[in-house]
Amino acid sequence: MAKSRTAKKSKIKRQAELLAKAETVQTLTDLVSAYVKSWARTEAQRIAHHNPVPVIMPVKNGYQVGKHQVLKEPNAVWALYNIHKELMEQFLDVRSAVAYSILYQIKRFRSADNVLMADNKLSKLEADFQHYSRCMQAAVKRRDYITIDILASRYYDTQFLLPQARTELEKTLRMNKYLKVWETGNHYETK
Numbered sequence: 263m264a265k266s267r268t269a270k271k272s273k274i275k276r277q278a279e280l281l282a283k284a285e286t287v288q289t290l291t292d293l294v295s296a297y298v299k300s301w302a303r304t305e306a307q308r309i310a311h312h313n314p315v316p317v318i319m320p321v322k323n324g325y326q327v328g329k330h331q332v333l334k335e336p337n338a339v340w341a342l343y344n345i346h347k348e349l350m351e352q353f354l355d356v357r358s359a360v361a362y363s364i365l366y367q368i369k370r371f372r373s374a375d376n377v378l379m380a381d382n383k384l385s386k387l388e389a390d391f392q393h394y395s396r397c398m399q400a401a402v403k404r405r406d407y408i409t410i411d412i413l414a415s416r417y418y419d420t421q422f423l424l425p426q427a428r429t430e431l432e433k434t435l436r437m438n439k440y441l442k443v444w445e446t447g448n449h450y451e452t453k
Contacts, residue, residue: 311345316367318360325356327363332356339385351378354385358431361438373438380431387427391420 306326309317316328324333329345335352340359342350353359358381365374394417401409 316364318364325360327360328367330363330367332359332363353378353381354388355381355431355435357435361435365438376434377438380427380434384424384427384431387420387424391417391424394420 306319311329313328316330317326318328319326321331321333324331324340330350331343331347332353333341333343334356335341340353340356342353342359342363344350351359351362353362358377362374362377362381365371365377394413398410398413398417401413
């Protein structure tokens with residue numbers, strides 16, 4: 263006998279039941295996944311905000327450092343935000359931002375200020391270097407030799423100071439890397 267071209271009602275009913283079970287499983291999976299994500303987010307926030315030692319966790323476009331966030335800004339700087347999403351400082355180097363945040367949270371303000379000053383100095387010198395470079399190129403196109411001479415002296419001075427500023431920042435970061443941040447007494451620096 264030839265095979266029937268129409269599906270049997272029992273077969274259609276079984277397929278509908280399997281489809282309903284698959285939708286139920288998918289819905290339950292989505293609910294469990296949403297619960298786990300929510301729980302993980304709240305646990306990460308609890309650990310970050312209530313731990314005496316700042317915990318560093320990667321986030322979407324930066325890092326969560328204890329109660330602070332270090333986020334990459336569009337203008338190639340790293341911005342440090344406090345718990346209320348207020349901008350605290352901006353840094354050229356992500357290591358400077360993280361070190362400053364850790365030192366600030368463990369109340370080592372003098373060391374944090376040293377990191378901030380070294381990064382600000384390097385940032386200013388790099389901005390000056392780029393500015394003098396662009397202005398010199400424009401003066402060369404205009405054939406303004408007096409401006410070229412003035413800018414060249416500033417350009418070469420800045421070019422000389424840049425490696426020193428980078429070395430100073432590296433030295434400051436290296437020195438602060440060896441601080442024992444796990445010793446979390448409420449002490450202030452006495453130096």
